[in-house]
Amino acid sequence: MVADMGMSMNAGTSDYLKKYPERRISFFQSSYIVGVSFAAGIGGLLFGYDTGVISGALLYINEEFEYVKKSYLLQEIIVSMALVGAIFGAAIGGYINDVFGRRIATIIADLSFIIGSVIMALAPNPMLIIVGRFLVGLGVGFASITAPLYIAEVSPSEIRGGLVSANCLMITGGQFLSYVINYGLTRVPGTWRWMLGLAATPALIQLVLMIFLPESPRWLYHKNRKEEATTVLSKIYPSPRLEDEIAILEDHLEQESKNKVKVKFSDVFKLKEIRLAFICGAGLQAFQQFVGISVIMYYSPIIIQMAGFKSNESALFLSLVVSALNAAGTILGIYLIDIAGRKKLVIGSLSGVVGALILLSVSCIIIGNGNKRQVFGWLAIAGLGVYILFFAPGMGPVPWTMNSEIYPEEYRGLCAGMSATVNWISSVIMSTSFLSMAEGIGLGQSFLILLGVAVLAIVFVIIYMPETKGLTFEEVADIWNQRAYGKDKNIESIVEKASA
Numbered sequence: 001m002v003a004d005m006g007m008s009m010n011a012g013t014s015d016y017l018k019k020y021p022e023r024r025i026s027f028f029q030s031s032y033i034v035g036v037s038f039a040a041g042i043g044g045l046l047f048g049y050d051t052g053v054i055s056g057a058l059l060y061i062n063e064e065f066e067y068v069k070k071s072y073l074l075q076e077i078i079v080s081m082a083l084v085g086a087i088f089g090a091a092i093g094g095y096i097n098d099v100f101g102r103r104i105a106t107i108i109a110d111l112s113f114i115i116g117s118v119i120m121a122l123a124p125n126p127m128l129i130i131v132g133r134f135l136v137g138l139g140v141g142f143a144s145i146t147a148p149l150y151i152a153e154v155s156p157s158e159i160r161g162g163l164v165s166a167n168c169l170m171i172t173g174g175q176f177l178s179y180v181i182n183y184g185l186t187r188v189p190g191t192w193r194w195m196l197g198l199a200a201t202p203a204l205i206q207l208v209l210m211i212f213l214p215e216s217p218r219w220l221y222h223k224n225r226k227e228e229a230t231t232v233l234s235k236i237y238p239s240p241r242l243e244d245e246i247a248i249l250e251d252h253l254e255q256e257s258k259n260k261v262k263v264k265f266s267d268v269f270k271l272k273e274i275r276l277a278f279i280c281g282a283g284l285q286a287f288q289q290f291v292g293i294s295v296i297m298y299y300s301p302i303i304i305q306m307a308g309f310k311s312n313e314s315a316l317f318l319s320l321v322v323s324a325l326n327a328a329g330t331i332l333g334i335y336l337i338d339i340a341g342r343k344k345l346v347i348g349s350l351s352g353v354v355g356a357l358i359l360l361s362v363s364c365i366i367i368g369n370g371n372k373r374q375v376f377g378w379l380a381i382a383g384l385g386v387y388i389l390f391f392a393p394g395m396g397p398v399p400w401t402m403n404s405e406i407y408p409e410e411y412r413g414l415c416a417g418m419s420a421t422v423n424w425i426s427s428v429i430m431s432t433s434f435l436s437m438a439e440g441i442g443l444g445q446s447f448l449i450l451l452g453v454a455v456l457a458i459v460f461v462i463i464y465m466p467e468t469k470g471l472t473f474e475e476v477a478d479i480w481n482q483r484a485y486g487k488d489k490n491i492e493s494i495v496e497k498a499s500a
Helices: 016-017 031-064 072-100 100-124 125-155 157-184 191-197 200-209 217-222 226-236 241-258 273-289 294-305 312-335 342-368 374-389 397-407 409-441 443-462 473-485 494-499
Strands: none
Touching: 031 072, 031 100, 031 125, 031 191, 031 200, 031 226, 031 294, 031 312, 031 443, 072 100, 072 125, 072 409, 100 125, 100 191, 100 200, 125 157, 125 217, 125 397, 125 409, 157 191, 157 312, 157 397, 157 473, 200 273, 217 226, 217 241, 273 294, 273 397, 273 409, 273 443, 273 473, 294 312, 294 374, 294 409, 312 374, 342 374, 342 397, 342 443, 397 409, 409 443
16 A cells, blocks of 8 residues: 555655545544553653652751751752662663563663652651652653653654643643642641652552553564554554555565664764754753753742742742643643644744743842842742743653654664753753852842753754654654755665664
């Protein structure tokens, strides 16, 4: 079927879906796709819960351990140790995903979450909290790669962006849940222990669900497990599109076998088309962090207290509102990502972030100069809200969506892992430096630095980021080939270059 259509008519391409509109799959048409995406997205929920819960737990850890309260450095270590774990998880997660599959990687993430959460809940001192944070972070690193890859590979091209963004909704939903739990536990004995220990519950649920979840059909076909892949694909695509999708995978496998590709780490930098894709993916991940989202999510209660709202309960309640805006913005992003497209969404998102950072900078500088009028504290809170409302639909989901779809099959796990590692390293830099920087130069001046980075991010997106809305994985690969070698030149395939 596919062979007769030619390359431009591969299943899932815009031309294919225009010719066969009845084969288009809508967002909620397949309960199987939604169910698998939801189960895989629990990893995103865990990811979000961990990033959100520590902001509230830290307030009560400070109360129980006086020497933690007196040391910004120790607070930053407690927060950032999960990010250090995430760096290791992301670095080895790509390899685990490529060799052992998405299910095994998810199981490893769940076990790490469970063990780390139990250690933190029972920790008698901050040192064991730090150990537990590292283990939970390891799980976060695995989940940050595996969940979007898994969802992207079971999703039809026409709804892939929305489904991968739904994983980001699980992340923001996890953050919102953490703030709800933080606020609800403010008067419960052992507050921070319950906050940190409850992360084991969704991890245990996902661990059980993994018994019933299938492996990614693309990964199975890549490993020459065709019958298993076909069984999974038959639950996603009805005939005759099923046969067309299988034909694409078969053609890809035959080409790979013929050229005997051996994926190497150095290929990411040696092969021009892979290098360009990685620059785009890693750049988006870095800018996601350097425009300040980790600072906002990890330290929003402390920032709110710096803005003049001193009580723990008030800070947590206002942080809960900020987190609710994050979830609402992500829902908007799910709707827009396959309509407006990735690039327009990111540019609009960053433009709003620039405006929010101007508001935050000005209000916090005025407060820092001794003006105690409550109106400026509320302006700072408004700035946080505007920041989240604009960040969440674009810069929240798009970097993860892009990194799940811009790399060819052979390099997807490796490159996604490397770019996620860039994200977590950037997050560590932000979370371990911001409080100290704010103490040294002022909170408003620190937001001015983030403002400059956000402007640079807009320039980067305009220059380096292609639009991938509605494209198949194969069409996306063609974009990088054309950028690397030109539209009018004979383009060597990725496989041919790798085997040269």
